[in-house]
Amino acid sequence: MKEGRKPYIAGNWKMNLDRSRALDLIKTIKGRLGDGNDREVAVFAPSVYLADVSAVAQGSPLGVGAQNLYFEREGAFTGELSGAMLREVGADRVLIGHSERRHLFHEPDDWMARKLRAALDAALLPVLCVGETLDERKGGKTDRVLKRQLETALMDVVAGEIRRLTIAYEPVWAIGTGEVATTEQAGEAHAFVRRWIAQKLGTEAGEAIRILYGGSVKPDNVKALMALDDVDGVLVGGASLKPDTFLPIIEFDT
Numbered sequence: 019m020k021e022g023r024k025p026y027i028a029g030n031w032k033m034n035l036d037r038s039r040a041l042d043l044i045k046t047i048k049g050r051l052g053d054g055n056d057r058e059v060a061v062f063a064p065s066v067y068l069a070d071v072s073a074v075a076q077g078s079p080l081g082v083g084a085q086n087l088y089f090e091r092e093g094a095f096t097g098e099l100s101g102a103m104l105r106e107v108g109a110d111r112v113l114i115g116h117s118e119r120r121h122l123f124h125e126p127d128d129w130m131a132r133k134l135r136a137a138l139d140a141a142l143l144p145v146l147c148v149g150e151t152l153d154e155r156k157g158g159k160t161d162r163v164l165k166r167q168l169e170t171a172l173m174d175v176v177a178g179e180i181r182r183l184t185i186a187y188e189p190v191w192a193i194g195t196g197e198v199a200t201t202e203q204a205g206e207a208h209a210f211v212r213r214w215i216a217q218k219l220g221t222e223a224g225e226a227i228r229i230l231y232g233g234s235v236k237p238d239n240v241k242a243l244m245a246l247d248d249v250d251g252v253l254v255g256g257a258s259l260k261p262d263t264f265l266p267i268i269e270f271d272t
């Protein structure tokens with residue numbers, strides 16, 4: 019965490035909760051949120067609940083996002099949702115390239131640039147997820163994988179758009195496994211991403227971009243992660259589903 023970059027705490031609910039539990043959870047979070055001046059908080063809800071969740075969040079600084087979008091504006095794409103559709107039901111942001119989309123649903127690298135463009139054009143704030151698998155880490159390929167994912171996703175992004183973009187570094191082997199990257203591993207990967215952005219889009223962009231860590235973040239490890247210079251926030255899966263675990267993460271001491 020570094021002055022000038024507002025901490026960003028995001029919950030990814032994935033395909034969890036039902037409507038009534040989602041609404042209870044968002045009400046609780048809203049009730050505990052301050053004025054949003056010192057931290058940005060958002061949840062990425064299942065798309066079918068976006069309208070209801072964003073209606074509850076309205077009037078608060080809480081962000082509400084979708085977990086995915088398709089890059090075309092309309093057409094014969096059964097089951098897919100456009101940026102404009104998500105925006106219309108109250109989303110103000112969207113996850114792009116979550117590892118579950120990349121690995122379970124085989125979304126190719128080259129879709130990410132198109133999804134980023136579609137999100138920005140629909141006035142959604144994208145969170146681009148990148149991260150290596152366990153085999154890639156063991157094979158010493160982490161930097162190479164991050165470089166490839168950043169290069170393909172950000173090829174059309176210009177420096178002026180960087181303040182609307184967030185990157186989430188999520189090592190695939192740490193997602194939902196209870197295994198967290200060490201502060202050294204997270205620090206190195208975040209620094210690599212920031213350097214890459216600075217080289218590609220300029221020093222100012224490198225300083226401004228927020229990079230979240232994701233992968234088994236819990237109340238007891240958030241503080242150590244947030245103490246790292248290049249970690250500007252966290253993307254939280256499992257622990258974002260219950261107030262008991264999500265509120266202490268949101269309210270971590272700086």
Ligand code: PEP
Nearest residue numbers: 193194232233234255256
């Ligand atoms: C995620 O879904 O992006 C994630 C990091 O999940 P978890 O916190 O459960 O590892």
